[in-house]
């Protein structure tokens with residue numbers, strides 16, 4: 001596959017979606033065709049699964065069901081959107097991908113990482129991001145930034161859950177250091193965007 005696959009990760013409220021939008025605009029200004037998608041979601045079927053997953057009324061959903069629905073959403077997205085885009089040589093920017101499941105359902109909910117890794121391998125057909133941009137922010141600061149927002153079912157889990165998710169991400173940044181690039185979420189939007197653009201340009205020139 002000739003395209004470039006970039007994923008953004010981080011706890012809710014870290015600012016990754018703003019950065020994903022800015023990166024898309026930059027790459028498009030350089031003439032790239034960019035497909036920006038969010039997870040869970042990003043295709044018609046996956047967006048329908050997203051609604052079930054995030055609906056606060058589904059408060060009896062078991063963690064196993066949650067993990068399998070996330071994998072179903074990812075499986076459809078990967079085959080319908082991501083693989084064809086990469087095969088056409090486009091840039092794919094994913095606002096969350098398989099690592100979110102390890103962070104939230106694994107480190108956060110306590111499902112065994114080895115099961116989730118198998119589920120992810122099946123859902124992603126083995127496709128991995130070329131680079132994962134982790135926007136790291138303390139839970140306190142992230143919650144402060146989200147104060148005015150209404151929380152979805154997973155965001156309602158609270159401080160301790162998000163602390164576990166954050167440490168999970170920090171562990172993954174070490175374990176998968178070949179593809180992780182970590183950014184301090186306290187930087188201004190403009191500073192962070194510059195760092196991300198520099199890093200992505202570096203990766204692009206390495207690949208070409």
Ligand code: TYD
Pocket residue numbers: 012013017038039040054070095096097098099100101102104105152154155
């Ligand atoms: P997101 O779309 O990033 O939230 P927002 O709409 O606020 O930008 O993600 C929705 C929620 O889904 C978020 O709390 C993280 C959670 N999630 C998981 O728990 N596991 C996953 O694998 C994914 C992709 C998301």
